[in-house]
Every structure is written in C-alpha cells, then in structure tokens.
Amino acid sequence: MNKKPKPPHLLDTPLSVINVGLETFSEDLKSQNVVTLHIDWSPPAGGDPELGDLLSKLGA
Amino acid sequence: MFSKSASDIRRANGGQMTVLVNLVQHNSYADSVALMRLSDKISGSPGIQEAAIMIATPSNKEILATANLLGHDGESAGPGDIILAVRAVDKKTADSVIAGWESELNKKSQGLSATEIWRPKTIRGAFExxxxxxxxxISVPGPFAIAEARKALMRNLNVLIFSDNVAIDEERAIKEEAKARDLIVMGPDCGTAIIQGKMLGFANSVPSGKFGIVGASGTGIQEVSCLLAHMGHGISHAIGVGGRDLTEQVGGISTLSAIDLLEKDPRTDHIIIISKPPSEKVCSKILSKIERSSKAFTVCFLGAALLELSSNARQATTLESAALQAAKQEIKPINPVSKNTGAGKRILGLYAGGTLAAEAQVILIDHGLSVTSNAPVPGALPIGSGNLQNMIIDLGADEYTQGRPHPMIEPSVRSSPFLEACDDPTVGAILCDIVIGNGAHANPAGLLISLLSEHDHPPIFVSVTGTNQDPQGRDSQLKLLESKGCTVANSNAEAARMAIASILTA
Amino acid sequence: MEEIGNVIDRANEQALGVLLSGEPVLVDVVLATDVINVLKEKIILHAGPPIEWKRMCGPMRGAICGIAVFEGWASNLNEAEKLASQEALEFAPNHQFGCVGPMTGMTTASQPLIVVENQHYGNRAYCTINEGLGKVMRFGGNDQTVLERLSWIKNELAPLLGQALRRAGGIKLKPLIARGLTMGDEMHQRNVACSSLLLRELAPHMAAVAPETETLARAYSFIASNDQFFLNVAMAAGKALTDPAYGIKGSSMVTAMSRNGTDFGIRVSSTGDRWFTAPVEMPKGLYFPGYSESDANPDMGDSAIVETIGLGGFAMGAAPAVAGFVGAGAASQAGQYTKNMAEITLGENKSWTIPAMDYLGVPAGIDIRRVVETNTSPTINTGIAHKEPGIGQVGAGVAKAPMACFQKALRTFAEQMGVK
Known part of the structure; x- marks a missing residue:
C-alpha cells in the first residue's frame, strides 16, 4: 500500500486529471483531449459538519 | 429522493395572496453555482414573487427564511438536501417552476440508465x-476543498484548487504538505493555468512558446499570455499559485515550486512572474531563487516599488510592460483620443478582472492621478476617502460575488453600476474590461453594448483580453464594441492611458 | 505519536486479512442442542439484533409461535402466543451463539444445523437447513405443513446430510462459491449454481449412506427443487469467516449486518459484540403478481452476513439476472452496484472474482468510515416477506443498511480511539 513512486512531474508527464467539483472543468479538459475522470462528489457524511470532522480525524 | 411538497398561503405585504411551495430533494448535492443559475433563470418570470434553490445548510435556510421562502418541509431539510422554494401568485405557477427545476436537476442523476457511465464518489475510487x-x-466549496486536496496529495497528485474561501493557515499547511512530497498546489482561488498547452479554468487559446508564467492572479496570466500571443509569442506553461501565495503567512511556497518546475522545463527560456507586491521576506526568497536560476526573468509585482534584481531579471510595472519587455518590444504611443465634451472629469473603471483593475490603478497613479478602489493597490485609496475621485472597482471582489457567479462568468453584476455611471454627470470616462476565453461568458461585449441607450453617455474605453482562437473571438468582440461607439484598445493598459488622455484633453 | 488514521488503516488491514484468509468448510449437520448449550431451556434464537416480544413484527411473532409448537413447549399457536407475551420464552440473537438464520431466523433446541468450520481459525458457525420457498417458517409460516416439513428435515434429511458430509470429509466452500460466482450466483437472491454444485458433490456420498433409495430420492428432490438451498450454507460460511475478525483493536471493519424486521443492527470489529441499531427500512423491489409494497414486511434476517463478506448486493456484477429480479435496473448496469460497494470497502477478495468485470475481486471488508464519508449505504439483496405471518415471500428487492447504524458506530468508534 505504501509504495512511493516518484511523483509525476507536472510539466512533462502526460496530463491525467481527476476532477472534483464543477463538471465543466472535466468537459473542458475532455474537449482538449486530456484524460479526465469526473467524480460524483458530495459533501462528506452528507454535509454533517460534526461527522465530517470526526471522519477527518479518523483518517477517512 | 423527493419528499412531498407542502404549501402555505399567506398575504404578502401588498395584500396580494401568494403561495409558497417547498420541495426537498433528499441526499442530493449540486454545485451552488449551478443552483444559482437555475434560480436566476426563474426570478423575474411572470407570476413569480421570489424563487430560490439552495443546499439546505443552516445559513442558506436562514437566507430562505429571511426571503419568506422557507416552508414547513424546507425547515426540516438537512445539509445533505436541496430545497426548491418558490413563492408565486398561485400554486400552479409555483408547481410548474418546481417541475422545471426538478427536470433540470435530474438530468444529472437519472439513476442507472443503460448508457450511463459509472462514476466514482471519492478520489480514492477515482485513483483506482x-x-x-x-x-x-478541486472546485468544491471552500470548507471541503482542503480535505479533498489532502486526499489527492496522499496519492501523489498535483493539485489545482479552484475553490476560494479557504483559511490561510490551511492554505499554508496544504502547500507545505505538497512541498514535502515534491508536488505543487495551484491555488486556492486559482482560476487560471495552462499546463502543456491545456487550458485549466479561465484561460485563453494561445500558441505554445518559450515563455513560462507564474501568476498569483488569473486575469494577470490571461492578459500577459494574450499580449504575448498578439506579438507572435507563445507560452510553455502558465502556473497559477493563488492570490495569497506571496503573503507572509503562506510564504510563496507554490511560487517557489513553480519556478523550480519551469527551471527544469526545457521548453521554458524565460519566466514571467505576476503578483501583487509580496511581503518583504517572501520577496527576498523569490529574488534569491531568481538569482540562482539559469533562465531569464520578468518580474511584475503590480504596484511594487523598485526592486533590486539580479542581471538575469527585469522588473515590469504593468502587465503590458511585462509582456512587452519579455518580447523585447517598446510601448507604442496611443492613437489620438477624441476630446471629451461633457462636464465629467473623472474616470470610473468597472472591472471583471481583479488584476486588470489593479493595473488600471497603477497606470492612473503613474500619470499623477489620485484613485480610489475597493481593492486599492499601494498608492491608491480605499473607496469613501473623498468624493468625486477617479474610481476603479473590482467587481470580482467578495462584496460583489457573495452568492453569485464571478463577473467573468456572469457579467450582469456590472450592469447597474454601468448604467449609473452612464447617467453620472461627474464621470468623464468609463473604463471596462472584456475577458473572454475558456470558462468566460459567451458574449460579454454583446451584454455590455446592450446596456448602451440612445442618449448621451461618457466615452467608454474597453480592451478585450483574449485571442481569435477563443470561442468568443477577440475580433468579433471588438467589432461589437466599436459598433456602439466604444473606443477599443490593444491592451488594458492602453485603454487606461486613452481614458486618461480623454479627461486630460477635455 | 503515530497518526490515528494510520493506526486504523493497519488494524483494518489485519481485520481484512483475517476475513480473506478464512477457509470455510461445510463439515456436518448436527442437532442444535448438541452444539449450543443454552438451547436446552425455552430459548429461541432469532435473526437480527436483540428484540423483545412487544416490538417484534408479524412474521417474527408468527415464527416464534410456530417454533414453540414444534418444540412442544405449547400445544397450539394460541398457547404459544400466550407464553411469549407472558415472557415465558427467552429470546436472543443468533449472532450471539455462532449462529445465523435467514428471515425470522428461528434457531431452537431440536432443529438440525449445518456446520461450517473455518479451518484456518478453527471456529465453527451454524445455520438451519433451508426449507424451500412459499409457506415456510423463515417467512413466519407456522401451520401443519410447515411443522411437518421441519420434522422431516430433522428426522430424515439432516441425518443423511450429516453422514454424507462426514463421509466426504467436508466440502470446501471457498472454491465452490468462486465457481458459483462465475455461474451467475451472488449467494443471496441467486443460489441456483451453488445449490447444484453442492448437490453434485454430495450426491455420491448421500447415495453411499442412504438407508434406502426412497430416502435418497426424497432428499435429492427436496434439494433440487430449492434454488435457494445453498443460501443457508453461504450464511454459515459468512458467519464462520467473520467471527475471527471480532475485537481487533482500532479496526473500523464491519463484522455483522443483520435485521430482525424492526431494527437493523451492525457490529464492528473493534467494538466486539456491541450492536449499533436503527429502525429497519423497507426494501425496494419487485413483487410477485398479486402483491404490492403495502403487503411487505420491513427488511429482515441474518442473511446480510453474505453482504458483510462481499457477496449478495456487493457481488451484483456477477449476477446480472439478479439486478432485474430485485428491480435494481438494467442487467448491463449490475456492475455499478459492485463498483459502488468497492468505495465503502477495504479491498477486494481475489479468491472470489467476477469474470464480467475483468475478474475484479468482490469488494470485501466494509469500513464504517467510508460508509459515512460517502453517505453510501451497503446494498443488500433480499427476499421480501409478507407482513402477515405465514404467507411467505411476496417479492425480492434491494434494501439499504440504514446510515444511522454506521453513524452511531462511527461516534462510538471515535470515542474508543480517543477522538472527539
């Protein structure tokens, strides 16, 4: 699990994007032929701030 | 997914009966900008008194309650829900609005249709x-953005945070985490980047070339990359670092990383840095990094005093001069400007682009004019410090964008101050920017000229930040502006100089 | 100090390792009273978390009355009901005694239980023998035909199966389930492949030990006519696999999901035997002709143990036919259920793969953190019981484990980890 490959060099490895949030970003990128995966994101724990806080402390 | 709709009937202040309908969409999420666009489409329609569609956070519910839009169902909604609220003259009208919204919202979440592509819900799932x-x-609401950024960094991803409203100490922490992993965080509030020729966020279609840009400002990157393009030059990469990167608190971590990235990039010969003036400590870090670099630099800290630079670097005072110096060209004198015949003697600038607003202030100050602004550069004054001054307004500042899209996406926020300026006898010149390109409004020039009526108004000076390769097309935007008598300039700086010339010759 | 997240990740790695390294083997059929000591008294083990008579749903009550008559504690159903309401019967969850049972999940002294041994860890788990479809005790059926069938199972089928299994030296379930997955079973609403495979393995041994051919013919016919025969075996396997994963400090992995028709309960490795409960939800699904949602009983049974080990709704991608049957959408989309479950689990089970998903292992080891974070409830494929006792199955569908169970568990887990 803890394999640590060399991080991708932003400027010379082919762009491959994970998009979190506004879907227009991923549409824009796809139209520029950038490999993009859009996430069906929603606020953690359905937006419950107390649970969200617990989760971040528990490493989720 | 939906809970039943409830309605109540009440007498509004005018005595007219209205009906409130709330519909709660449970466990759903939509981007607030998308929701606001849906709301905007409806408000003002016949029969609709008030309409809003919002995520049911406590603060949004308060907003709805204040607007008399929170019904019984809405009250019981939680932060994972969306409230669709309409107050209309009758239930039929309200219901039809709700039905329209529902179908819009459900376009996204139709459940499992045969052709739908499965999407992961988490960065972890996406990475697999x-x-x-x-x-x-990352463009999720600010309070969630850092947690998502952290998940991305854990998987060795570079991060671009488009979201704003991120606490500054969190910004520093996430940038330090990135640095420790040899990664970069662009942003928060990074609206513009061009990486390997690909436009991210608000960016223009510019040729590729030898100039690398590191920018703490989106419109700054856009203006400089476009001006270079007009002169036949191109961009290797443009890396946005977020407006606060060069503050003392953040320490320029991403700017320094971006310089390192471009230093190692064989396509980049010349690096242009664009920012508001950095803190003294951060400035010296940047300058010593430049000193050790093998590349040429142009440093544009808008509004900064004179810097002591190493021999491989030159300072530029404006975005225009940054582009010109980098391209080794001189500023061209402006075309003669027609005399202002009106009584107005002051310049009023109404800007969508924050850095373009800053550049205009710098130029006014440079010409010995005093200027006030809601986002003053060093040497400018805050608004309210004296009447009837030259005034440059950044319409992208927080006070204008609370609860609405940025003026580059939705320039209508400029409409009412623009119309006021047209009727203001003290205004001698109106200065505006039109920013086009990826992510921007489809026809901002068209929107601006639609406001111009037959009767007199002060001269209007406009530049278009963009290229002909952008979807809106720079030339066609310029033509629209000229068709209604606006004076168009080659750059924002030139527009400012023209405005100055017009009031000084008057 | 090490980050809590890393501590939890490591504990979960261990818990998942325990779950994945188990070796469930079907070894025997025994009388309940021989292996569960407490069953000597008037005790009834039932599905789901603990529940008292007053809060039990119709089918659960019906089954209680029927089993009390079957056990001879009451001479008729009315008398049985009186006993139950006067607290003369004791109730406890199956899960507390290494047992699981589908739907109402009645386990009592004189019932035969199939025995699955986890040969890696040495523990054993038990489940009754599946009675078939229609009017059966697991759906609350309690009339004469139901009780007679139970007697036949006890007196004729169970001894035969027990002998056959002992003669076979046990039947390894891990490879059998693996083959079933490649044949379109998900082990909850579709067990036709595994039931057939099991019968194929058992047949020679049954033939060798049967006292007469008629006995054998009745046994074959009973098993062959019940596509869900293997469900109870899979459930016992689930229980045998999860029991060794209890009590791993710092692990947020779910070790049981179960429902009693009133409450849904889950257990989590680090919190041991403690139940985290919430009101059970109504399954959503398709109904047999003549029935509708208004006839349905809320979600019920220990059978969600198969989802706990990555089968059932988690393995929907292996069983596209089930997606249609339970009203979960197009068969071509079945894999999306599995992918969604992969987002709330700790890893994949490479022993159980889904050919149509490029041999993706079934998602295994539900992490309560990920369930709460993504607001994604585990999907459970389930039969739907009629709310009146004795009518039986009226449909099949998909049930969601209530999010509140996971939220409660998360709060307790956080407290245990010293996080506020």
Whole structure:
C-alpha cells in the first residue's frame, strides 16, 4: 500500500486529471483531449459538519 | 429522493395572496453555482414573487427564511438536501417552476440508465480507476476543498484548487504538505493555468512558446499570455499559485515550486512572474531563487516599488510592460483620443478582472492621478476617502460575488453600476474590461453594448483580453464594441492611458 | 505519536486479512442442542439484533409461535402466543451463539444445523437447513405443513446430510462459491449454481449412506427443487469467516449486518459484540403478481452476513439476472452496484472474482468510515416477506443498511480511539 513512486512531474508527464467539483472543468479538459475522470462528489457524511470532522480525524 | 411538497398561503405585504411551495430533494448535492443559475433563470418570470434553490445548510435556510421562502418541509431539510422554494401568485405557477427545476436537476442523476457511465464518489475510487493520474482539480466549496486536496496529495497528485474561501493557515499547511512530497498546489482561488498547452479554468487559446508564467492572479496570466500571443509569442506553461501565495503567512511556497518546475522545463527560456507586491521576506526568497536560476526573468509585482534584481531579471510595472519587455518590444504611443465634451472629469473603471483593475490603478497613479478602489493597490485609496475621485472597482471582489457567479462568468453584476455611471454627470470616462476565453461568458461585449441607450453617455474605453482562437473571438468582440461607439484598445493598459488622455484633453 | 488514521488503516488491514484468509468448510449437520448449550431451556434464537416480544413484527411473532409448537413447549399457536407475551420464552440473537438464520431466523433446541468450520481459525458457525420457498417458517409460516416439513428435515434429511458430509470429509466452500460466482450466483437472491454444485458433490456420498433409495430420492428432490438451498450454507460460511475478525483493536471493519424486521443492527470489529441499531427500512423491489409494497414486511434476517463478506448486493456484477429480479435496473448496469460497494470497502477478495468485470475481486471488508464519508449505504439483496405471518415471500428487492447504524458506530468508534 505504501509504495512511493516518484511523483509525476507536472510539466512533462502526460496530463491525467481527476476532477472534483464543477463538471465543466472535466468537459473542458475532455474537449482538449486530456484524460479526465469526473467524480460524483458530495459533501462528506452528507454535509454533517460534526461527522465530517470526526471522519477527518479518523483518517477517512 | 423527493419528499412531498407542502404549501402555505399567506398575504404578502401588498395584500396580494401568494403561495409558497417547498420541495426537498433528499441526499442530493449540486454545485451552488449551478443552483444559482437555475434560480436566476426563474426570478423575474411572470407570476413569480421570489424563487430560490439552495443546499439546505443552516445559513442558506436562514437566507430562505429571511426571503419568506422557507416552508414547513424546507425547515426540516438537512445539509445533505436541496430545497426548491418558490413563492408565486398561485400554486400552479409555483408547481410548474418546481417541475422545471426538478427536470433540470435530474438530468444529472437519472439513476442507472443503460448508457450511463459509472462514476466514482471519492478520489480514492477515482485513483483506482485512473492510477496514472497526475493532477486533481478541486472546485468544491471552500470548507471541503482542503480535505479533498489532502486526499489527492496522499496519492501523489498535483493539485489545482479552484475553490476560494479557504483559511490561510490551511492554505499554508496544504502547500507545505505538497512541498514535502515534491508536488505543487495551484491555488486556492486559482482560476487560471495552462499546463502543456491545456487550458485549466479561465484561460485563453494561445500558441505554445518559450515563455513560462507564474501568476498569483488569473486575469494577470490571461492578459500577459494574450499580449504575448498578439506579438507572435507563445507560452510553455502558465502556473497559477493563488492570490495569497506571496503573503507572509503562506510564504510563496507554490511560487517557489513553480519556478523550480519551469527551471527544469526545457521548453521554458524565460519566466514571467505576476503578483501583487509580496511581503518583504517572501520577496527576498523569490529574488534569491531568481538569482540562482539559469533562465531569464520578468518580474511584475503590480504596484511594487523598485526592486533590486539580479542581471538575469527585469522588473515590469504593468502587465503590458511585462509582456512587452519579455518580447523585447517598446510601448507604442496611443492613437489620438477624441476630446471629451461633457462636464465629467473623472474616470470610473468597472472591472471583471481583479488584476486588470489593479493595473488600471497603477497606470492612473503613474500619470499623477489620485484613485480610489475597493481593492486599492499601494498608492491608491480605499473607496469613501473623498468624493468625486477617479474610481476603479473590482467587481470580482467578495462584496460583489457573495452568492453569485464571478463577473467573468456572469457579467450582469456590472450592469447597474454601468448604467449609473452612464447617467453620472461627474464621470468623464468609463473604463471596462472584456475577458473572454475558456470558462468566460459567451458574449460579454454583446451584454455590455446592450446596456448602451440612445442618449448621451461618457466615452467608454474597453480592451478585450483574449485571442481569435477563443470561442468568443477577440475580433468579433471588438467589432461589437466599436459598433456602439466604444473606443477599443490593444491592451488594458492602453485603454487606461486613452481614458486618461480623454479627461486630460477635455 | 503515530497518526490515528494510520493506526486504523493497519488494524483494518489485519481485520481484512483475517476475513480473506478464512477457509470455510461445510463439515456436518448436527442437532442444535448438541452444539449450543443454552438451547436446552425455552430459548429461541432469532435473526437480527436483540428484540423483545412487544416490538417484534408479524412474521417474527408468527415464527416464534410456530417454533414453540414444534418444540412442544405449547400445544397450539394460541398457547404459544400466550407464553411469549407472558415472557415465558427467552429470546436472543443468533449472532450471539455462532449462529445465523435467514428471515425470522428461528434457531431452537431440536432443529438440525449445518456446520461450517473455518479451518484456518478453527471456529465453527451454524445455520438451519433451508426449507424451500412459499409457506415456510423463515417467512413466519407456522401451520401443519410447515411443522411437518421441519420434522422431516430433522428426522430424515439432516441425518443423511450429516453422514454424507462426514463421509466426504467436508466440502470446501471457498472454491465452490468462486465457481458459483462465475455461474451467475451472488449467494443471496441467486443460489441456483451453488445449490447444484453442492448437490453434485454430495450426491455420491448421500447415495453411499442412504438407508434406502426412497430416502435418497426424497432428499435429492427436496434439494433440487430449492434454488435457494445453498443460501443457508453461504450464511454459515459468512458467519464462520467473520467471527475471527471480532475485537481487533482500532479496526473500523464491519463484522455483522443483520435485521430482525424492526431494527437493523451492525457490529464492528473493534467494538466486539456491541450492536449499533436503527429502525429497519423497507426494501425496494419487485413483487410477485398479486402483491404490492403495502403487503411487505420491513427488511429482515441474518442473511446480510453474505453482504458483510462481499457477496449478495456487493457481488451484483456477477449476477446480472439478479439486478432485474430485485428491480435494481438494467442487467448491463449490475456492475455499478459492485463498483459502488468497492468505495465503502477495504479491498477486494481475489479468491472470489467476477469474470464480467475483468475478474475484479468482490469488494470485501466494509469500513464504517467510508460508509459515512460517502453517505453510501451497503446494498443488500433480499427476499421480501409478507407482513402477515405465514404467507411467505411476496417479492425480492434491494434494501439499504440504514446510515444511522454506521453513524452511531462511527461516534462510538471515535470515542474508543480517543477522538472527539
């Protein structure tokens, strides 16, 4: 699990994007032929701030 | 997914009966900008008194309650829900609005249709699908953005944070985490980047070339890259670092990383840095990094005093001069400007682009004019410090964008101050920017000229930040502006000089 | 100090390792009273978390009355009901005694239980023998035909199966389930492949030990006519696999999901035997002709143990036919259920793969953190019981484990980890 490959060099490895949030970003990128995966994101724990806080402390 | 709709009937202040309908969409999420666009489409329609569609956070519910839009169902909604609220003259009208919204919202979440592509819900899930990912773009609401950025960094992804409203100490922490992993965080509030010729966020279609840009400002990157393009030059990469990167608190971590990235990039010969003036400590860090670099630099800290630079670097005072100096060209004198015949003697600037607003202030100050602004550069004054001054307004500042899209996406926020300026006898010149390109409004020039009526108004000076390769097309935007008598300039700086010339010759 | 997240990740790795390294083997059929000591008294083990008579749903009550008559504690159903309401019967969850049972999940002294041994860890788990479809005790059926069938199972089928299994030296379930997955079973609403495979393995041994051919013919016919025969075996396997994963400090992995028709309960490795409960939800699904949602009983049974080990709704991608049957959408989309479950689990089970998903292992080891974070409830494929006792199955569908169970568990887990 803890394999640590060399991080991708932003400027010379082919762009491959994970998009979190506004879907227009991923549409824009796809139209520029950038490999993009859009996430069906929603606020953690359905937006419950107390649970969200617990989760971040528990490493989720 | 939906809970039943409830309605109440009440007498509004005018005595007219209205009906409130709330519909709660449970466990759903939509981007607030998308929701606001849906709301905007409806408000003002016949029969609708008030309409809003919002995520049911406590603060949004308060807003709805204040607007008399929170019904019984809405009250019981939680932060994972969306409230669709309409107050209309009758239930039929309200219901039809709700039905329209529902179908819009459900376009996205139709459940499992045969052709739908499965999407992961988490960065972890996405990374398992696309393990060669090199970057995450994060545009979720600010309070969630850092947690998502952290998940991305853990998987060795570079991060672009488009979201704003991120606490500054969190910004520093996430940038330090990135640095420790040899990664970069662009942003928060990074609206513009061009990486390997690909436009991220608000960016223009410019040729590729030898100039690398590191920018703490989106419109700054856009203006400089476009001006270079007009002169036949291109961009290797443009890396946005977020407006606060060069503050003392953040320490320029991303700017320094970006310089390192461009230093190692064989396509980049010349690096242009664009920012508001950095803190003294951060400035000296940047300058010593420049000193050790093998590349040429142009440093544009808008509004900064004279810097002591190493021999491989030159300072530029404006975005225009940054582009010109980098391209080794001189500023051209402006075309003669027609005499202002009106009584107005002051310049009023109404800007969508924050850095373009800053550049205009710098130029006014440079010409010995005093200027006030809601986002003053060093040497300018805050608004309210004296009447009837030259005034440059950044319409992208927080006070204008609370609860609405940025004026580059939705320039209508400029409409009412623009119309006021047209009727203001003290105004001698109106200065505006039109920013086009990826992510921007489809026809901002068209929107601006639609406001111009037959009767007199002060001269209007406009530049268009963009290229002909952008979807809106720079030339066609310029033509629209000229068709209604606006004076168009080659750059924002030139527009400012023209405005100055017009009031000084008057 | 090490980050809590890393501590939890490591504990979960261990818990998942325990779950994945188990070796469930069907070894025997025994009388309940021989292996569960407490069953000597008037005790009834039932599905789901603990529940008292007053809060039990119709089918659960019906089954209680029927089993009390079957056990001879009451001479008729009315008398049985009186006993139950006067607290003369004791109730406890199956899960507390290494047992699981589908739907109402009645386990009592004189019932035969199939025995699955986890040969890696040495523990054993038990489940009754599946009675078939229609009017059966697990759906609350309690009339004469139901009780007679139970007697036949006890007196004729169970001894035969027990002998056959002992003669076979046990039947390894891990490879059998693996083959079933490649044949379109998900082990909850579709067990036709595994039931057939099991019968194929058992047949020679049954033939060798049967006292007469008629006995054998009745046994074959009973098993062959019940596509869900293997469900109870899979459930016992689930229980045998999860029991060794209890009590791993710092692990947020779910070790049981179960429902009693009133409450849904889950257990989590680090919190041991403690139940985290919430009101059970109504399954959503398709109904047999003549029935509708208004006839349905809320979600019920220990059978969600198969989802706990990555089968059932988690393995929907292996069983596209089930997606249609339970009203979960197009068969071509079945894999999306599995992918969604992969987002709330700790890893994949490479022993159980889904050919149509490029041999993706079934998602295994539900992490309560990920359930709460993604607001994604585990999907459970389930039969739907009629709310009146004795009518039986009226449909099949998909049930969601209530999010509140996971939220409660998360709060307790956080407290245990010293996080506020």
């Amino acid at each position: 699908q696309q393990s060669d990912a090199s970057m995450a773009i």
